[in-house]
Structures are given as structure tokens and as C-alpha cells.
Amino acid sequence: MSSGAGSTGFARSVADFALSVESSDVPMRDTEASERSILDTVGVMLAGCASPQGRMVDTFVHSYGGEGPFTVVGSSRTVDAPMAALANGTFAHCDDFDDMGGYGHPSAPIVGALLPAAELLQRETGVPVTGSQLTLAHVVGFEFGAAFCSRTAYNQYERCFHSTPVFGALAAALAVSRLLRLSREQTVTALSLAASGASGLGRSSGSMVKPLHAGLASRNALVSALAARSGATADPDIFEAHGGFLSAYFGHRAVDIDGVAAALGAPFRVADTATIKRFPCCGSNHSAISGMLALLERNPGLDVSTIDEVVVHGMMETSPVTRFPQPSTGCSAKFSIEYVLGLLLTKGSLELSDFRDEAVDRPDVVAAAALVRPEVSSRWDVGRAAKHKGNAVSVRLRDGRVLTEHVLRTELIGGPKNPVTLPWLQEKFHGNAAMTLPEVAATRAGQAWSALRDAPDAARLVALLRAAPDTDLLPDVQEVSG
Amino acid sequence: MRTVDGATQVLARFAASVPTPLAPAERGRLLDSLMDSTMAMLVGGSEPASVAMRDVAMAGAGSVASGPLAAGPVDRTWLAVIAALASGRGGATSFGAEAAVLWGPLLQAGRLEDPDGIERILHSFRVGALAASGLHRASGYDEVERGFVSESVFGVLGAALGVVALLQHDAPADQRESSALHAIAIAASHAGGLIANRGTTAGLLSAANAARDGMSAALLAILGLVGTTDMLEGRQGYGEAFFGLPARRLENLPTCLEEELLASDRLRLRHMRGHISHQRVLLALGSLLDGPAAGHRVERVVVSGIPPNSEGSRFAVATDRSQADLSLADAVTRALRQRDAGTDAPTASVELRYVPRWDPRLEDAEYDAEELRVDLVGHEPLVVDVMTFPRSASRADLFAKWYAAAASCDPTVAEHITAGLSVWEGMSIEPDTADLAPLREFLAAALRTLAA
Numbered sequence: 061m062s063s064g065a066g067s068t069g070f071a072r073s074v075a076d077f078a079l080s081v082e083s084s085d086v087p088m089r090d091t092e093a094s095e096r097s098i099l100d101t102v103g104v105m106l107a108g109c110a111s112p113q114g115r116m117v118d119t120f121v122h123s124y125g126g127e128g129p130f131t132v133v134g135s136s137r138t139v140d141a142p143m144a145a146l147a148n149g150t151f152a153h154c155d156d157f158d159d160m161g162g163y164g165h166p167s168a169p170i171v172g173a174l175l176p177a178a179e180l181l182q183r184e185t186g187v188p189v190t191g192s193q194l195t196l197a198h199v200v201g202f203e204f205g206a207a208f209c210s211r212t213a214y215n216q217y218e219r220c221f222h223s224t225p226v227f228g229a230l231a232a233a234l235a236v237s238r239l240l241r242l243s244r245e246q247t248v249t250a251l252s253l254a255a256s257g258a259s260g261l262g263r264s265s266g267s268m269v270k271p272l273h274a275g276l277a278s279r280n281a282l283v284s285a286l287a288a289r290s291g292a293t294a295d296p297d298i299f300e301a302h303g304g305f306l307s308a309y310f311g312h313r314a315v316d317i318d319g320v321a322a323a324l325g326a327p328f329r330v331a332d333t334a335t336i337k338r339f340p341c342c343g344s345n346h347s348a349i350s351g352m353l354a355l356l357e358r359n360p361g362l363d364v365s366t367i368d369e370v371v372v373h374g375m376m377e378t379s380p381v382t383r384f385p386q387p388s389t390g391c392s393a394k395f396s397i398e399y400v401l402g403l404l405l406t407k408g409s410l411e412l413s414d415f416r417d418e419a420v421d422r423p424d425v426v427a428a429a430a431l432v433r434p435e436v437s438s439r440w441d442v443g444r445a446a447k448h449k450g451n452a453v454s455v456r457l458r459d460g461r462v463l464t465e466h467v468l469r470t471e472l473i474g475g476p477k478n479p480v481t482l483p484w485l486q487e488k489f490h491g492n493a494a495m496t497l498p499e500v501a502a503t504r505a506g507q508a509w510s511a512l513r514d515a516p517d518a519a520r521l522v523a524l525l526r527a528a529p530d531t532d533l534l535p536d537v538q539e540v541s542g
Numbered sequence: 543m544r545t546v547d548g549a550t551q552v553l554a555r556f557a558a559s560v561p562t563p564l565a566p567a568e569r570g571r572l573l574d575s576l577m578d579s580t581m582a583m584l585v586g587g588s589e590p591a592s593v594a595m596r597d598v599a600m601a602g603a604g605s606v607a608s609g610p611l612a613a614g615p616v617d618r619t620w621l622a623v624i625a626a627l628a629s630g631r632g633g634a635t636s637f638g639a640e641a642a643v644l645w646g647p648l649l650q651a652g653r654l655e656d657p658d659g660i661e662r663i664l665h666s667f668r669v670g671a672l673a674a675s676g677l678h679r680a681s682g683y684d685e686v687e688r689g690f691v692s693e694s695v696f697g698v699l700g701a702a703l704g705v706v707a708l709l710q711h712d713a714p715a716d717q718r719e720s721s722a723l724h725a726i727a728i729a730a731s732h733a734g735g736l737i738a739n740r741g742t743t744a745g746l747l748s749a750a751n752a753a754r755d756g757m758s759a760a761l762l763a764i765l766g767l768v769g770t771t772d773m774l775e776g777r778q779g780y781g782e783a784f785f786g787l788p789a790r791r792l793e794n795l796p797t798c799l800e801e802e803l804l805a806s807d808r809l810r811l812r813h814m815r816g817h818i819s820h821q822r823v824l825l826a827l828g829s830l831l832d833g834p835a836a837g838h839r840v841e842r843v844v845v846s847g848i849p850p851n852s853e854g855s856r857f858a859v860a861t862d863r864s865q866a867d868l869s870l871a872d873a874v875t876r877a878l879r880q881r882d883a884g885t886d887a888p889t890a891s892v893e894l895r896y897v898p899r900w901d902p903r904l905e906d907a908e909y910d911a912e913e914l915r916v917d918l919v920g921h922e923p924l925v926v927d928v929m930t931f932p933r934s935a936s937r938a939d940l941f942a943k944w945y946a947a948a949a950s951c952d953p954t955v956a957e958h959i960t961a962g963l964s965v966w967e968g969m970s971i972e973p974d975t976a977d978l979a980p981l982r983e984f985l986a987a988a989l990r991t992l993a994a
Contacts (some may be wrong), residue, residue, distance in 0.1 A: 116765045127612040129604040141602040220783035256744045261732035262778035271768040290597040292743035308689035386915035
């Protein structure tokens, strides 16, 4: 059945899926992929809270949030759960260094909501949430969000609403509902509430507001689940109804939501979808970045002074990284193919510090960036540009030679076909965590979150993410890992 | 190369430059709206939706014992606006949001202890209401066609600009404009809310979220969070998302803002509980039942000329109070039952007649219905033109509404209501700060009650 033709029960089907899945139903490769994503997400939260926008949001939640015992990552102070979700979800996305795939940035909204949800459940029941339960909740939410967005071919560039917070709110609401063990009807209500609270505009890309989208989705999800649990009402057919989610976000296009429901968990898609980022910038840059790095590695003498032009092929007209040819802020630099390739040509690497406001106007980088030309494909030439194809990079040298490299987006290191190793991921975690935590605390947090599967108490792991925790009071890693 | 200021800049500049002195009539009407919304917050606190959301706030605070007092100003705003909407009696605005969506954040963010605290709150409401209603008119937005609720789409911006005006009242104009610019960008990314959820708790949350998020957007902008400066007109921005690609530039926005004169013109205060489109219909019915129909048995009531997409006729049969507020049939039936209470008269039937979308009267956003006819046993039918009844309640009407509400409230709340009505009745519309001390005390007490 398609939307608008009398189909009902999508939210109920989704709820049934969430309630029926157990850890043993999830293939080990998907569980491992989920664990990697969670580890990566808490790591980038620890870096994100140190960013300028992260610090502002931290000030906001502590100044205007309510009293509460819930962890704000990177802070020594605690707040109420919704504000903690807002902060943590935002931190995860502050540097655009969080995972991608499925519906944009899948784990930031989910993990941002799950951290306070785990603490809340443990406080309410006295029974700890295990690492496995946290992972299962992530899998459930990720599965739904990814299936819904990808199978319906939602196009955020045409519809304007950023897919991360829109589908992320739904995914996170389902994840929290599963973690809190809401009933079927409560889960349906939570989804309906989350759908009504979804928001986030694509125009915010390249500004400090984009990270906030993930935090809004996290808070929305947590509040939706709590409200459903407290007896709030909402339309159970919110997706199909007149004036509902499908008509608002998809317009009059027919959408096969029954197909989405049938595809949930058949098979699970975390392992085949989630991509851990190597570079702290928009994912639409990564294919070209990977290509350029390969060229630099194969041609050690490649230097700005020898280059006539760098062409990035197959750029879609809607590509967000063509929006800021001459970025003036760190946030907009993340969405500039010219800047990131200029950076590589100048220093050969990309780091978080390269995306702070004070770094973007270095004369050598600006000069190198001016050599970069994105080749935008005509809208009518559908065979040339597509997101999954990535972008070939050609370097035309002054001596006439042309060097070309093409790394498909599907072949990116960190993606499903080329997953990063655990040591690499742990090193990324440590580099991020050390921006906020002392060395010992960063190490302990990394070890503990790397052993999430065996952790008997997720709330204790969350506590390791607080600022300057007293190392004498820290439990041994073995204690938190079980 | 475009050199004319974009819509975002235009709106921000407008919000930063709304003149301060209020005309006495405008001031009086805004005071009425402020009191009306505050009463709604107090009365609505005991509604099931309100109670449920206070439980959420308590859970979010991590301890049942800590209570909503543990909530910060942002979430206290959220709870207060939920209460106001749950009461079903607060005033509405022309841009689709309840007035409480703007009053809620301003009351939480305002400094009532300051002698000019009330004046600043009134001015700030005016800024937010004029900006939101100007934008609404410039956009020609139809929420039923687009699917996102107006209280979120426009309310969140109105709340954001109102709070910026309040908190930066003494700041230089260029600073106010800059904060307004970024508050617009932040707030716009919070707009959402689905009309399918009207008549449920989720529907109330759309408005409460708009108030909370507008306040948050203002606070974040003042803290320095920077958004895109062309959020309204830019590609993939607010205008394109909600109004469509061709309309995104909002080229008539300057004209529409210039035409915004009185914020009070943008208010419709309710005479009684129920959707704003029910008010005139019920007044018309009351005028007949209490007048020429008195003593006669009513056989049928026919309301004709109803817009086919009227939210007030959303539910033919209401299953709870939230739905009843969106059911004209239910509202008319209840009025008839109340009139016939204690008698054995069978309940009269109610028939609603809708007009097609081609009807030119639908161009008027405040058109509610054409006529109401009452068929009586043994008597000629009585007919009255619905649109001849007042679009908004007078101060006297508001007093009657809240005195009636107080009679069925919890004693503590009733005491607050009665105290507030006493202050309200004694208020002068002239800007006399000494006169406002009792008002400041009442509002502060109301906020403490709401937070308890």
C-alpha cells in the first residue's frame, strides 16, 4: 500500500519491530558496527564540547537548564535530562566529525538521547542499563531511521529539511522507547510526538546552527518518549494522516511505507551503512579528499607551485560543499571543497584545528584553494553525478600532465567496505577525548567505551565523560566493563 | 548582483526598530491579552495534558521529589504554555499562534521587579506579534495545505524576536538587529509541528515547543551562536521549506511590515473555551437561546457557510476534551444540553454545512461561518448572521469568562484568579508605573504558582 491510499499502522509496525528485536537477532557484524559508531560518537562529543559552538551550547544548558543529575559530556556540572540530550547531541555534531550514512548523521541524535535515557532508567529502577542494551537500542533506532530515509529516497536538498534531525528524531525516539521498554502504544505515541517535533533546515549548513540540529533531535526524542510514558496522546497514524509526516515532508509523492516496514531488520543495515569519518568536515568532501591524499602519496613532489588547476568532477548542483568557495568561518570551511583541498595541498592533512575561525584565512591555504574548481554537472545529465559515485579529482600540472584519482564514496576508508580498525578508532577517540579530558581520564574512557559489549552499567560509562573527573574515584576499567 | 536587503535582514531590522511608546488603546488591549493568557496558564495547570507534562519535567529532573521548580526558565516556559493551551480559553493571534506562545517566554525572561518591567514586556510582545503577523501576511501561508502548524512556523519566530527585544532593550540598535538576525536563523531551524496532531497532547506541544524554542533561539543568539544571515530567503531555507521556491524571497515583506500598526489588531481573545472559530457561532446561538428562542424547544441547529478546512470542525465526534475544543458540533451540542439541563427535552440535532473551496469568503482569514439557524417546535425558525458578532472579547467579556472559570477551579487557583481579576479591574490603561505594582505582584505570584 502507498501513502494516501488508506494505508494505516506504519507507526504500529515500527513499534512492533522495535519491541520484538533481541540482541541475539542482530548479526554480530551489525552489533560490532553499532559499537564502533557509539564509541566514535562519544569521542566526538568530547571534542565537540570544546568547539566555540559547543561552549555556547554548554553555557546555554547550564544557565537556562533545570537542575538534574544528568551528564553533560565534558562538563563537571549536571542538568536535567532533556537539556543533557540537547547538549550531548549537539556536541556530537559540532565538528561534523560524527558518523554518516543512512539518513545523514545517524548516531549523533541517537546517542545524544540514549546517554541521559540510560542514566534516567538506572536512577528510576535501580537496575543498570547494560552496554548490550544500549547497543541494541542504537541498532533499533539506526535501522528504522536508515530504512525510512533511504527506502523512501528522501531528498533533503529538494525538500529543504535536514535529514539528520528529521529522521534522527524518529530513530532516536524509537531507540529511547526501546531502552525504556515502552509498550507498543506508548512507542507509537512517542513516534508521533517525535514526528511532530521534527525540525531543522538545510540552509543552516555551514553555520553554528547545524550541530544544534542533532541536539534538537536528541532532546525531541527523549521528551517524546517520556511524554508518551506519562500518558500524552498523539495521532497513531501520524505518518499516513492528512497533514501528517509523509505529506509534510514528502509532498504528494507516493511513498511505499509498507515496504519500509517490511524491510526493517531484513537484513539489518548498520554494518552496510554506517561510515566512521576520517576527516572533520562534510561527508560530501570525503571522496575528493581521499582522492587527493592518494595523489599526494603517489606523487611526493606534488606542490602548489607545480599545479595549474585542481578539478573536482561530478559535483551535483545541490552539493553542499560548493556553497562556500571562500569561507570566512570554521563552520563554513567544512562545506568548502575548495578550502579542504587547498588545505591538503598546503599541509597535507586535515585536523580539527583547521576548522576554527582563526585558521581559515591563512594566505597559503587561500591561494591553494583558488586553484580548485568544482565541476558541477548539469541537472539534466543524470548519468554523471550521483552521491554514491563520489568525485574524481584531477590535478593539471604546469608541465601539461594530468593526474587523476577517483575514490568511490562506497569505497571510503571508514565505510562498510573498508571499515577502520579498532586501534585506529581508539586513536581517533583518544585524540578527541584529550581535547577535554585529562590524559588518564581520556584513556580510561576510551578503554571503557571500547568494551561496551561487556559493560554491566552504561551509566557509569557515561559518568566517565564528565570533565576533570576525580581519577581517584574512577572505577577501574574492569569494574565498568564487567 | 542583488543589492536589496533580503527578507531576513528586513525582518531583523524591523524587529530592532519598533518604536517604544504604546498608544493607550493599544496598551490597554495588550494588558488584557497578557492577563488573559496568564489566567489561562493558571487554569490550565490542572488539565490532564498539563499534569502529564509536569510529570515529564519531574522525570527529566531525575527525582520525583524535586518537582518542576527544578526546571529552568526555558522549561518553565514550556510548561506554562502547555497549561495555557490546555485551558482552551486563551487568546489567539492572526498568525495562528496562541498569544501565550509569546507571553510565556516574555514572562519568564522579563524582570517583573523592575518598575518598567511590564512596559518592556508589552513592547516586546508587540515586536514579536507585529513581526510574526507581517511575515505571515507576506507569505500567504496556508497551514492546511502545507501541513505544518502556524503556531510553530510563525510563533517560534515571534517568540524569538520578542525575547531579543526584551533582553536587549537597552542595547544599541545595531546589536539588537544582529541578535535578531541570528535568532531568526536559529528559530527557523526549530519550526515544525504537524497539523495531523491537533486535538492531542502533541498538538499542544507544537505551540509549547514554539515558545520554548523561540526563547532558546534568542538566548543562544545573545550568547553568540551565529546562524546564516539569509535564512528566510536562501535556498533550502525557511521560505522555500514552508512557502515554496517561488515565494521564498518574500518580496512584499517590507510592505506588509509597514502596514503592521497595532499588535492588538492581531489578537482575538476568546469569550469562552473552544476553538477561536467557535466563538462567534456560540455567541450567535446564545443570543437566540437567551432571546427570541427562550421558552421554546429547539429541534435543530444548522450552522452554514463553514470553511471546509476549518480546524474548529476537525472532529465530528469528540472523544476527549482536546478533541472537543476542535469540534463545533460538540460545542453546539453542549450548549444546547446546558440550556436544557434539568428538563426531559430531547437533545436537538446539529447540522454543519460547509462551503466549497471556491467560495470567495474563504479569502478572509477571520471568516468563521455564514449563518446560524435554530429550528423551534411550533415556531418560525430563527436565523442570525454569525459574522455580525464580535471577533474578539471585550474586557468585560474576559472578566465574565474568568470569573466563571474560577468557580470550577481548585481553590488555590481560584484565589489567584480572583486576585488577578481584582487587579485587572482596577488597572488604568495610562502608563502609570505606580499603578502597575499590583499587576507586577500578581504576575510574580502567578509564575511562582506555575512553577510549584
